[in-house]
Amino acid sequence: MANDVTDKLAVLIDADNARPAIVDGLLAEVAKYGTAHVKRIYGDWTGPHLNGWKTALLDHSIQPIQQFAYTSGKNATDSAMIIDAMDLLYSNRFDGFCIVSSDSDFTRLASRIREAGLMVYGFGEQKTPKPFVSACDKFVYTEVLVGTVENEASEPPVQRTxxxxxxxxxxxxxxxxxxxxxxxxxxxxxxxxxxxxxxxxxxxxxxxxxxxxxxxxxxxxxxxxxxxxxxxxxxxxxxxxxxxxxx
Missing domain, CATH: 3.30.420.610 (LOTUS domain-like)
Structure with a gap:
């Protein structure tokens, strides 16, 4: 499927593996590939570790999906995100998916969506495992999406000589x-x-x-x-x- 700015896209964000600093650049990048008809972000919103996302969600109309961490050491967020992705896939309403995470757990999901003939755009940090990167049609490292944010540790790559x-x-x-x-x-x-x-x-x-x-x-x-x-x-x-x- 060729890239088309009229493509209907589902944007699914793993809040545990993405930072609020990328959101402006992320959505601008998504707009190059199509229109985000669904924007959802998954995490346990009862804890303080996701507080930084709350303003970004309101500003960009991103729907937070609550997922409790039922068991220590198990990532229930990933499971909820994968289940939702499959439901959206079977709805036959989308031309592609944007998966925002640096977690290799989404490798099989990306492969399955591509098997259905849809485009998969991945977004994650440089540390993202190669299998997930390779499973996507296009993968964007989020370091290039980071804007000027106070106390933000990462900076966009410096131009190489x-x-x-x-x-x-x-x-x-x-x-x-x-x-x-x-x-x-x-x-x-x-x-x-x-x-x-x-x-x-x-x-x-x-x-x-x-x-x-x-x-x-x-x-x-x-x-x-x-x-x-x-x-x-x-x-x-x-x-x-x-x-x-x-x-």
Whole structure:
């Protein structure tokens, strides 16, 4: 299913594994993929540890779902969230789900939703286990969503230098392989095709993780690729290819 801003999305937030500081950036990011027809957040609201969420819920019309911690060491919140997700899935009213958590317990849920042909957008911290990340169509690390919040420990990633980017072999190879896969006989690939291929191969890829707001800026920042702007119809498009040795 192609991304469409008219897609109907269900946003489910694990309050135990997400912070209020991300909420503005989170909902702005969700809006890129569709419209949030359901916004629910799960946790034990009788305890003080979720107090920071309360103002955010009112400001953004997010519905809190109460789930008592019946047994110490067992996460009843996860179970409630998974059950609700399956109920929403079977309602056939949605085009995709946004799962906000850094917990690997949602790996099978993400896989099951994708099996039904719906998009899954995951949101979690850098510590999120790889299986959950890979189970999503797109995964956004919430560090890039954090705004300026007093006493907030995390900050958005700092822009990396060309030397640092070139030293990231995994990143460089990911972009090179995407260019190769999407290129014409002259080695040029459109930026849109490159981004699409990268997203399919690496759901967690996001240029913002490297301090660049757009993929084009990241590619310019690495400095290993030729970039050309072309007029196609009434629009202008960027094309990229590997820079020839010596240039």
């Amino acid at each position: 060309a030397h640092e980017l070139r030293g990231d072999t995994k990143l460089v190879n990911l972009i090179r392989n995407a260019i190769d896969a999407g290129s014409d006989e002259n080695g040029w690939a459109s930026l849109g095709a490159i981004g699409s291929i990268i997203n399919k191969r690496s759901p967690e890829f996001d240029s913002r993780n490297y301090g660049y707001s757009k993929l084009s800026g990241l590619i310019h920042g690495i400095g290993l690729f030729e970039v050309e702007e072309r007029a196609i119809g009434n629009a202008r498009h960027l094309f990229v290819r590997l820079r020839a040795k010596g240039k």
